[in-house]
Amino acid sequence: EAQVTQNPRYLITVTGKKLTVTCSQNMNHEYMSWYRQDPGLGLRQIYYSMNVEVTDKGDVPEGYKVSRKEKRNFPLILESPSPNQTSLYFCASSKRRDSTHNEQFFGPGTRLTVL
Amino acid sequence: AQKVTQAQTEISVVEKEDVTLDCVYETRDTTYYLFWYKQPPSGELVFLIRRNSFDEQNEISGRYSWNFQKSTSSFNFTITASQVVDSAVYFCALSEGEALTGGGNKLTFGTGTQLKVEL
Numbered sequence: 001e002a003q004v005t006q007n008p009r010y011l012i013t014v015t016g017k018k019l020t021v022t023c024s025q026n027m028n029h030e031y032m033s034w035y036r037q038d039p040g041l042g043l044r045q046i047y048y049s050m051n052v053e054v055t056d057k058g059d060v061p062e063g064y065k066v067s068r069k070e071k072r073n074f075p076l077i078l079e080s081p082s083p084n085q086t087s088l089y090f091c092a093s094s095k096r097r098d099s100t101h102n103e104q105f106f107g108p109g110t111r112l113t114v115l
Numbered sequence: 116a117q118k119v120t121q122a123q124t125e126i127s128v129v130e131k132e133d134v135t136l137d138c139v140y141e142t143r144d145t146t147y148y149l150f151w152y153k154q155p156p157s158g159e160l161v162f163l164i165r166r167n168s169f170d171e172q173n174e175i176s177g178r179y180s181w182n183f184q185k186s187t188s189s190f191n192f193t194i195t196a197s198q199v200v201d202s203a204v205y206f207c208a209l210s211e212g213e214a215l216t217g218g219g220n221k222l223t224f225g226t227g228t229q230l231k232v233e234l
Contacts (some may be wrong), residue, residue: 001207031220042119042206058221090160093218098188103150104158104222 002027003011004107006091012113013081021076021110030096032074033104036060037088048087049074081114088112119143119209128197128232136192136228138207144168149183150208150222151154151188161219191220195234202228 004025013019025032033048035058045058049068063085065077074093078085089106118141123176128134140149151163164174166183174181194201207224 024119033221035222035224040124040226042121042226043208043222045221050219088158090224103162103165104220106162109158109160110160 002105004091004093004105006089006107006110008110009108011113013045014115015082017089019078019081019112021078021079021089021091021101021112022029023076023107025074025091025105026072026094028106029093030071031094031104032068033058033092034064034066034074035078036054036063036079037090037109039062046076064111075077081112083114086112086114117144117147117209117211117223119223119225121205121207121228123228124226125229125231128230130198130232131196133195134197134230134232135194136194136205136207136230138190138192138225139210140188140190140207142209142211144211146211148210149189150210151181152190152206152208154204154206154227156203163186163192187198196231197230199232199234201231202232 007022022080022105030051035043037043044060046060046064047058047066049055052068053072055066055068068074089110094104120139147168149166153161153163164181171183180193181192204227206227207225210222
């Protein structure tokens, strides 16, 4: 089954304790992204990757890191989480952009609370 | 820069009423894609429709229909005979189509419309 998986689904942590949210897709997609969802703000892109070893900042990258060492995985790293990073996080993947395929597949979401 | 506006923060209707969710977008690209997603209380994002900028035909899928009008930069979503199971947050989103660099197929989302359907 084609899917994007994220782990963990729920996480409560404390300020400053490093954490990683994993994301994996089995569709051989080139593009992967991370979004965060906050009330009244919709979803905003944090980081994206166009292929292995190619990553770039989205609209709200402060406080986050990513890596893309393998095509299928795109972990989101919070080196020193702060309460303002409490949010619902979504990983997404899609094929290389062309004229017919521009659909993003979303993971189930990770609800993060930073105390 | 691309932008999506969903002016309706929350809508409440009684079951079986029709309801329209508004979406207005801004983009400088001539090629772009518009999307609607549903987010039920369980939190996942459910893809509803994708429309490219060259296809202005309205679409109907069961009780759902979409009205795409380039002249007013709108992509509105209508649910006919609403049901309690339609209660969710609905997001409209835009992706610019021709740029090969930057954004990684980035979706720009509106702020969402919370739809509550009551008995």
